[in-house]
Amino acid sequence: MSLTTTPAQERQERWQELCRDPSLQDLPYKIxxxxxxxxxxxxxxxxxxxxxxxxxxxxxxxxxEGRGLPEFPITTSGGVRVPDVVWMSEGRLEEITETGDPPTRAPDLCVEIMSESNDWSEMDEKRALYLEAGAEEVWVVDKDGAVRFFGKQELEASELVSGFPERV
Known part of the structure; x- marks a missing residue:
């Protein structure tokens, strides 16, 4: 009987391989x-x-009462993606870490910050991947700090973090 792995497990194994690679340890880049x-x-x-x-x-x-973290890796169907910032409610971190490393379950909220190398096509793809992995909201922040809020569709304001400013 042969053991099989899921695509998510393969992505997690690839990520662990990269984390162990000494040539990648001191790169000044987000991977x-x-x-x-x-x-x-x-x-x-x-x-x-x-x-x-x-x-x-x-x-x-x-x-x-929640927890915000920078650059949190998530195993998605499109590879391991690392939102610039995430927020999760109490208890979500434990639930997330039970899915492996990097987790296959996204935090409640994932935030991507646009840069010169990003376009809206890429942001739409990442947004779909995070939502598919269980994020309730995904925000996109442009280089001037303007925030756009998304659930299954674009929102006027965040439903998870009420009162969050439209510009940071």
Missing amino acids: ETNERGQIVLSPPKAAHSDLQGRILDAFREARP
């Missing part, structure tokens, strides 16, 4: 994989990091 397990690198920029910090600060103020 993700695509649906074929190929590495996708994104160089960080100071303005991008500043927006991540502003979003995390706003989470702490608006929903102190």
